[in-house]
Amino acid sequence: MEQKISQLELAAKMAKRTGITKQDTENFVRIFFETIREGLMQDKLVKVKGLGTFKLIEVSDRESVDVNTGERIRIEGHTKVTFTPDASLRDQVNRPFSEFETTVLADTTSQEEMERIETPVQKPEPKSEPKPEPKTEPKPEPKPEPKPDPKPVQKPAQPEKEKKAAEQKAPVVAAPVQQSEGSSWLKWLLVIVLLCVVGGVCYYFGTQRGAMEVTEPAVDDEPVVEEEVIVAEPTPEELAKNYPQVEGGDYWIVGEVCVHEMQVGEGLLKIARKELGNSDLMEYIVVFNNIENPDIIPPGAQIRIPRMVRKNK
Amino acid sequence: MNNKEFLSSVMRKGQFPSRVVNQQVAALVSELTAALEDEQTVSISSFGNFEVKKRLERVIVNPTTGQRMLVPPKLVVAFKPSQILKSKI
Numbered sequence: 056m057e058q059k060i061s062q063l064e065l066a067a068k069m070a071k072r073t074g075i076t077k078q079d080t081e082n083f084v085r086i087f088f089e090t091i092r093e094g095l096m097q098d099k100l101v102k103v104k105g106l107g108t109f110k111l112i113e114v115s116d117r118e119s120v121d122v123n124t125g126e127r128i129r130i131e132g133h134t135k136v137t138f139t140p141d142a143s144l145r146d147q148v149n150r151p152f153s154e155f156e157t158t159v160l161a162d163t164t165s166q167e168e169m170e171r172i173e174t175p176v177q178k179p180e181p182k183s184e185p186k187p188e189p190k191t192e193p194k195p196e197p198k199p200e201p202k203p204d205p206k207p208v209q210k211p212a213q214p215e216k217e218k219k220a221a222e223q224k225a226p227v228v229a230a231p232v233q234q235s236e237g238s239s240w241l242k243w244l245l246v247i248v249l250l251c252v253v254g255g256v257c258y259y260f261g262t263q264r265g266a267m268e269v270t271e272p273a274v275d276d277e278p279v280v281e282e283e284v285i286v287a288e289p290t291p292e293e294l295a296k297n298y299p300q301v302e303g304g305d306y307w308i309v310g311e312v313c314v315h316e317m318q319v320g321e322g323l324l325k326i327a328r329k330e331l332g333n334s335d336l337m338e339y340i341v342v343f344n345n346i347e348n349p350d351i352i353p354p355g356a357q358i359r360i361p362r363m364v365r366k367n368k
Numbered sequence: 369m370n371n372k373e374f375l376s377s378v379m380r381k382g383q384f385p386s387r388v389v390n391q392q393v394a395a396l397v398s399e400l401t402a403a404l405e406d407e408q409t410v411s412i413s414s415f416g417n418f419e420v421k422k423r424l425e426r427v428i429v430n431p432t433t434g435q436r437m438l439v440p441p442k443l444v445v446a447f448k449p450s451q452i453l454k455s456k457i
Contacts, residue, residue: 059409068403069395075388083392086382088415092453094369094377104371105397107445111457134457136416138447147401148420148443155440160427328433 095136107140291364298361299342306336308343310362317356323349330360339363404445416449 066081073080091109094101099111116132146153295307315326323346327337341349343361352358369377379389400418403410409419425441449457 059411060403062412065396065399065403065410065412068399069392072395072399073391075392080392080395083382083384083388084396084412087378087393087396088412090374090378090381092415092456094374096457098369101369101374102371103374103393103397105394106400109447136447136449136453136457138418138445140445144397144401144404144445148404148445150405152440152442155425155442157440158438160436160438325433 306363
């Protein structure tokens with residue numbers, strides 16, 4: 056369909072449509088475009104409804120290189136005519152493709168590229184944070200185990216079991232002391248070893264607690280929410296009572312997705328955009344984390360990302 | 369120069385009654401649009417050519433968010449001023 060229509064053909068079509076004589080129409084078309092030219096020279100801008108805007112744009116001098124000779128040449132400044140089609144004309148012409156819209160590429164397709172473009176550190180972190188940490192915690196446990204032989208079983212335990220272990224050890228320690236009067240060095244040795252073990256265990260759990268305090272929210276909260284969902288399937292509103300809420304917001308905060316560690320140069324807006332998909336939802340992070348001043352957040356701060364459910368209205 | 373001023377200066381220049389001008393402009397615009405819709409080039413002597421160009425789809429990256437977006441292919445109207453128009457301006 057690639058063909059040219061001349062001014063005369065255009066005029067002929069118009070004449071058919073309006074019923075005005077061909078000659079008059081041709082005359083009109085000539086005057087129409089001549090007026091545009093005059094208007095351009097006068098105002099540097101002509102708007103024609105249904106067609107578009109013609110504009111004169113000044114181009115200043117610039118230097119360039121002659122492609123053939125490699126010499127530097129100077130392109131003189133000039134004015135050029137630009138044409139921006141009216142919305143109606145633009146849409147009409149683009150009708151075959153009108154059903155297409157600009158789409159955000161899905162994460163699955165973009166990830167490989169994203170990792171190449173962005174710093175590779177940032178992207179994996181928020182996702183891997185909640186999961187690997189509980190897994191890595193059990194790992195350090197086996198290390199101290201091989202040394203003290205007697206009680207390897209009780210150690211991979213939570214604070215509760217730790218108490219039990221301490222209780223169990225206490226009588227053991229006490230017993231040898233009573234019997235020790237006439238006993239051999241072996242028993243003393245055993246006591247000392249036990250004391251060392253107890254001390255080691257205490258020290259170990261002390262350090263572990265420190266570590267757990269940091270990650271506790273990620274470890275503890277998630278299972279709680281899941282259990283509740285399985286048991287009673289509470290409505291988002293009921294779940295929402297456990298968390299601070301944004302007044303008048305469109306979403307309930309019903310839990311926690313993960314913990315995000317602030318990087319240098321990151322702001323809450325950026326995190327909201329990245330984790331929640333919309334920087335307008337920053338308010339939810341502020342409320343969820345009880346942040347007083349959203350503008351000042353130190354790098355390395357742990358920001359909890361809320362799980363959100365849209366309110367039904 | 370907006371549409372109103374433009375139409376009145378067309379009227380003055382061609383000594384047309386305003387009814388005729390309105391009718392003719394409407395016809396011109398719709399015929400031009402129809403021609404462009406068929407991907408035909410409309411050439412107006414001593415003014416320039418209106419033609420339709422295809423733009424391929426492309427991926428853009430929002431520099432602030434790093435979000436990648438796919439811009440669909442589209443057809444756009446391009447205007448290429450003639451040498452006569454260029455030299456007059």
